[in-house]
Amino acid sequence: MFRKTPLLVAILMLAFIACTSKKEAEDAAKKSPTPSEAAAPQPEVHGTEVKAIELTNPLNKEWVSAGKVNYELKCLACHKLSNEKLVGPGWAGVTKRREPLWIMNMITNVDMMLEKDPEAQKMLEECLVRMPNQNISQEDARKLIEFMRSNDGEK
């Protein structure tokens, strides 16, 4: 027992040193800018949760065509307009299957959805590719929904 004491003291001392330096290191780390503090990036439109959207009839034709342009530029690579799954699910019937708000947030806030929303997580398990953030503004996302509604036969 007695013999072991110096070793114990040494261990305690080491632990003390380790704790001190860990704390100081953490303090030092706090002082250096974190990613969120330092970054005030180029207009980042992704990541704000949309709380409500309004649907009106008849469809806004300008939005439908603007939505189509954006679909062809940023979505078509993975989503067909039929119900055939490519990388992601086909869009046929999507506005019937999903709440428009859910679709809005998948487009504009996919990171939050994949983190929190069980339905979105289920899709990731099926597709295995995270839906990319394509930096689509809320305004443009709303137009995409108009295009989806048109694709689902709404007038």
Next chain:
Amino acid sequence: MKYNHLLLCLAAAIALPAILVTPSCKPQNPVSAVEGDAAQKVYVAPGKYDEFYNIVSGGFNGQVAVYGIPSGRLLRIVPVFSQFPENGWGFSEETKPMLNTSHGFVPWDDAHHIALSTTNGEHDGRWAFVNGNNTPRIARISLSTFRTEEIIEIPNSSGNHSSPFLTENTEYAVAGTRFSYPMDDDDSNPDVDISTYKQNFKGTVSFIGIDKETGRMGVSFQVLLTGVNFDLSRGGRGPSKDWFFFSCYNTEQANTLLEVNASQKDKDFIMALNWKKCEEYVKAGKGKKSKVTYAHNVYDEKTHSATSTMEHETIVLDPKELKDIVYFMPCPKSPHGCDVDPTGEYICGSGKLAAIIPVFSFSKIQKAIADKSFEGEFDGIPVLKYDAVLHGEVKKPGLGPLHTEFDGKGFAYTSFFVSSEIVKWNIEKLEVVDRVPTYYSIGHLSVPGGPTRKPHGKYVIAYNKITKDRYLPTGPELTQSAQLYDISGDKMKLLLDFPTTGEPHYAEAIPASLVTPKSVKFFKIEENNHPYVAKGEKEAKVFREGNKVHVNMTSIRSHFTPDNIEGVKMGDEVYFHVTNLEQDWDVPHGFAVKGANNAEILIMPGETCTLKWVPDRVGVFPIYCTDFCSALHQEMQGYVRVSPRGSNTPLSFSTGNKAEPTGGAK
């Protein structure tokens, strides 16, 4: 013997618990030992950012590297003058023009000095400039994309060493000839006897104008000078902002065995040049037009492509006729660094072979010029009296002074190559106050903001020429390295060694807060004006123009469109124009094809890059993504079928099409 020495050192280390690490068994004084809190001072916790960007030229690798300070972590290699197969720089069709010169394609250089753009003499975080010493060039790198945006060749020049230092508001970058050469009118380099150096060889210093908004460069004017070696330079600031200072060696004008023959005189020169006055003379039409040929290469962020244009004219000023633009100041002996302090009053010369550091006073220079305190002329240029322009000398500071940087608190930090140390001294009093060893043979050094009106201080970084025993050996060629010292207290303290890519030649360090907020995350696909862009898979196509086959293809996690291409024939040149459709940060895609004789390419989100491929045999060849992009990255692949010359396989392309070939000619 060596082993005994090691044991002794070990014993000493154990005996002195305060010294936790003995960095080397060289003769040392106590400050060479790293102190206990050094690790904490350089520790940047996982996920946290460094406080400074350190922009470091790579010497013989022709590139620029970016490190975080204080951690010393390598963040990025920016290819500049050298081809970089890792991302296709200088190999892709878009970037090949960047390396064009009047000598044709020169895919390498010797990159020496960094100059960060300033406004009112303070860092503004817009651009980094770097010089190519070999084929005289200056490059401009954007600090928002960390890409080389422009390279301009310097006409009437050879060995662009004293470059690309800047005037206070980044009006000009300078370029000076290290290698004088026989220069006659109109940029020809005549066939003369080398021994006629004194009669025929000339040097120039060039002022490269920089557009305030775009950063675009142009050769504004050149000053024709006598044949000596222009070594380093600095722009004035504050009261001296209209002036530029250049160190000159080989005033002996030797053309052989310079090691001996250029070390004869006790004093060479620092040249003081009034660029503002030069500007006036140019405006007044006092310059002479010189017919030259030089390449001007510009990268356009919207077309994602570079163009190379040959320019044919410069304006040359002759100081033998324009008497009040250039003066020489005697400076002991073979001066190298020529550094202006933050106040703009003091110019520190570093005579490589002198045992003093002379400090010149700008106000005395002005007075000496007004009083005509000349001791004579050198090739028609007035030489000011040494005593009339001298603030004073730092006596016995060390051996082989090279470069000086400043902390803004009245102290200067000079590197000493021969005695391998940094010496801190008081500028006003000319007194040495501290010294630390470097491991080993320091060249340049950098204090964050050191060459500006407002240094950020805190650290000095040593860029060493030799590492010898500091790192695990890797055969005859060892890593190059830098060392970080804390200068926040009275005494300099060694904190960290960190290895570098290439030879870390010169560097500047800038607070992250001036750069990070402007960092571009992706290129907007809507703004992509590349002639072969495919904005969406609908625009993907393959078409033929004679023997050229253009593939306008897209990439997105995780497939290419098209990914099956047929109808390519032997004798064709295939151009893969790959557009990355992603619009998120940090999602590049790669593109590679079997047997490509050039490189792979990396395409950033929203960008289009082109890889040229000339098939050398018939068959089916894979194409695939080389940058791990998603869980299905290994699936990101396709095939190109190459048929024999003259075969009738129709040109076709598809993705996800199991049976019927789609498409055809344009």
